[in-house]
Structures are given as C-alpha cells and as structure tokens.
Amino acid sequence: MNTQGKVFKYNDNVDTDVIIPARYLNTPNAQELALHCMEDIDKDFVKNVEKGDIIVAGYNFGCGSSREHAPLVIKTCGTGCVIAKSFARIFYRNAINIGLPILECPEAADEISANDEVNVDFDTGVITDNTTGKSYKAQPFPEFIQNIIRCGGLLASLKAGESND
C-alpha cells in the first residue's frame, strides 16, 4: 500500500481546533465536516487538496480536543498520509482507529518542503521525496497496531477477532 501526492506543510502544535473548528461540530456527517478541514490555519487547503496528498508537520500534531472529527476530515478530504515529528496521543489513537495512515519521522518532517511530490510506502515505512530525490525511513508500527490498520480500523479488527474465536 502506498500514497503519492504533493505536500502541505505546517509547523508544530497543529491543534484539533484549527483542523476542524468546534463551530462546525454540530454534525457527525464526514462529508459536511470535511468542507472545513484546516480552515482556521489554511483557508485554501480544501480547495487545493487532491487525493493522495500528504500533510507534513512538526511536533505534537493533533493536540487538544479528542474529537475524532479531526483525523476523519483529513481522511475524507482525500489526504493520503500525515507525516509529523510527533503526534498528540489521542489524535494518534484516533487516526489508527479510523484508518488514516500516519507516520512519525522527524528527519522527513524537517527536510520535506511544501509542494514537494512525495511517495510513502506503508509496508516498508519508506518516504521518498521525488522533488529532492531523498528518502527517509519512518518508525514502523508495533504488530498489534499494524493488525488494526490491516483490518481497516479498530471496530473491523474487533469483528475479525470475534470470528477467529
């Protein structure tokens, strides 16, 4: 499995309030919510994002609220992957649970620039910046978490577990 697209780049501490402002949280509808993805930090994100594109950010991406709406809108917009130096823990959990690929890789987050064309191979964790020609290796997930991702999210993995029992 892989994704390829252009990069949207952000700084440290991108919080869930800027990813999806609470004023829009009066609906659980992902399509409707996704119209406002990143609105308070980057008004043009929704206009410019295309399927497979990649968000690259600094430390503590997704800090703040536990709203699962945050990884959900990023995924619904077509974003193929988020690469950051680190993730806030609830966002990290939520992304895995809903099947949004995320990778921790400080070196890639430092060196990759906005609008670079990047390819991410999820099986190997290899991130390739086609614009600069440089490659990076992200930390692989523990087996337990890989299984959740393989099944397509937490609930699907629970169901799969049930049928194995």
Add this chain to the structure above:
Amino acid sequence: MGMTMTQKILAAHAGLDEVTPGQLIKAKLDIVLGNDITTPVAVNEFKKAGFDSVFDKDRVAIVLDHFVPNKDIKAAEQSKTCREFACAHCVSHFYDVGKMGIEHAFLPEQGIVTAGDCIIGADSHTCTYGALGAFSTGVGSTDMAAGMATGIAWFKVPSAIKFNLTGKLPKNCSGKDVILTIIGMIGVDGALYRSMEFAGDGIGELSMDDRFCICNMAIEAGAKNGIFPVDEKTKEYIKGRCEREPVIFEADEDAEYEREIKIDLSKIVPTVACPHLPENTRPASELGDIKIDQVVIGSCTNGRMEDMEAAYNILKGKHIADGIRCIIIPGTMKILRECVERGWYTAFIDAGAVVSTPTCGPCLGGYMGILAAGERCIATTNRNFVGRMGHTESEVYLASPQTAASSALTGYITEYKEV
C-alpha cells in the same frame, strides 16, 4: 521493578501482576463516557460495526453538555441521537438538560467515578478523574464505541513524570495557577504519551477542586493522564457519594520515573497563559495593561464550587468595569442550585455578570459568548488556541477564577491581591 500508581491500576485491570512502560495491554473498563458531540459519531460506528448491545448498561455514561440547551437544529439532532441510543440500550447514566452538568464536574460529583477505576471518555478532559486516584484518559469516538460494546480498551502502558509538590499555595493562587505553571515549565508536549504522577507533602494542602483542576489540564501538557494519591481528603470526598467500592492503589517505593520535577507551592504566583498556546505563561503581575472585552468563569476546568466561591468573594458588592461582558457558568445543576441558595447568583447579577445553566458553550467556541475579530477574553477555561472561542483574530487568556474575576472589575488583566 516497582510500578507507578497508573501502572498498577492498568496492571490490575489487565489481569496482570506487572506491566512495564511501552507494553501494549487490554484493560477492563469501569466507565465509558461520551458527550453530545462525540457520542453521535460513536453511535454511527457502533451501528456500522453491527453491535447490538452495550457491555453493561450501568458502566456507560452519556452526558449532554457541549451544545445544550441546544444551540441550533443540528445540535438538537445530535442530542436526539444520544437520547435515542441511551433509551434503546437502557443506559442508566444518561443525563439530559435539567439533570446534567459539565461532564468532568458532574461525574465525580455524582459518584459515578471513583478511586482505582479505569475510565475512558470521548472527551480529552476525561483525565480530570485522576484527582480521585483513578486512571482516566481521553479517547476518540471509535474507542468509545468499542468500549461500549466490549468493556475493554487497548493501552500502551505510559512511562511517568513525577511532580513532587511541597509547601502551601499563597492565598491568591489556586490549582489553576499550579497547572499553568507546570505547563509553562514543560510545554504543551512536555508530558506527551506519559502519565503525570503528583506526589509530596504539598498534596495535603490542595483541595479536591484544586486537584480536579490540575488533572483536568494534564492533557494540555500532552499527558495520557494525571493522577493524585488517595489521602484523607479523597476518602472524605468519595464517602457516601460513590455507588461502587473505591480501590486504593499506591505507587511502589521503587517505581521508576523518567523525570522528577519539584514544585514549591508557596512560590506559585497568579499565572496567565497568553495566546495561542497554554504553555505561553506569564505571571499576571508582569502582563502590563492588557484590555479585555469578556470574562468567562466556568468550564470543566474551573466551574466547581470553590471557583464560584472565589468569583463571589471578589465580585460581591462591586460592579464589573464598563464595557465588559462577564459570563459565569456553574459546572453542574447542583452547583447552580447552591449558588442560588447562598445568594451568590444574585450577587453575580448585581455585579453586572450573567449566569448560565451548565454548558461547555464558550470554552470551545460553541455558543454563549463567542468572540468577534479583535476581541479579547480572559477565561478560566483550558485552551487558548487560534479561534478557540470564536473569530481566528480573537484572543483568549487562560487564568484562575481569582484572576478572571479581578480582571472583570478593572477591565484589564489584573492579579488578585487579597484585601
């Protein structure tokens, strides 16, 4: 190897004698919580996955608190989804308008959570209940759905930072100043993935409301949870309140901490977190003339009885400055009623403030105090991110109820000096 309080609670709920940091475990849950924003997403996931019942109707808590009484039609639809789900599954801890409170003020008050519990809540401030000596952490809606269905959640056992508290807080400071000072010291990711374990002689000097406030904002340092040992004050608080027996866990003498930080409570000063991160802290006295438009006193961080009392003691018999809107939000119906009975409600109105029924409302920019471009608010809430309380060009300063109420009187951010 010795274990921390958090590690011991997790081990007990995973049915293991011992756990170590980094270990992935499956733990039994005592309470699974959701609110009117996160529950509808969980209900969708629950249904989509084909679950037909909750694991235990007495272990699920659904509290409508973010946008209630409903702010608009869509919010009303979300509350309706929660109401119908709770009814269909006979959820015993379902709290609607008239009964509810802001979830993290409400659950401890009602004795729904207790010492030794393992709790998840689809709200980041679920970490509040660590004040009772419980392991309690915020999760997303899918975790809530899985928790409701199975009564189990997966966790990575956290390593720990120990905060050794000594001394006694000055009279013009509260738990809010302690936690803001700590966040200013270690940063918004200073405790990322870790537990914040509070210890030391100074703990006995902190009220339960101070402890709830401190644990509430552990998430603002990135922590998985914050936790206090159980002492006489905790036992007194729990007594006669909780429906389940508390279980008391103590950290081992040889528990390992990644880092130990000493905090002398007597050195704490009234502290304010400036826009746009909770780590941008400054002593209130050093801020200079920062003019404000609005004051909010309330939220899951500071909507408790002692917070209302602090506001009352400062505002009684006085009047807020011209041009200032002051919004006071008691955290639960019980606290609201108490404010009425003690005459505080009248004193707030006479001072020129408005008093709301319990709601998260303005804290997350939902409703009930939204800011326009260029406006500035001092709030006892927990986050001051860009656009948190309204327009992206508005500003939120985080402070204690003492500092917020003092500022309401002057119209500028003002340190409370006891008179």
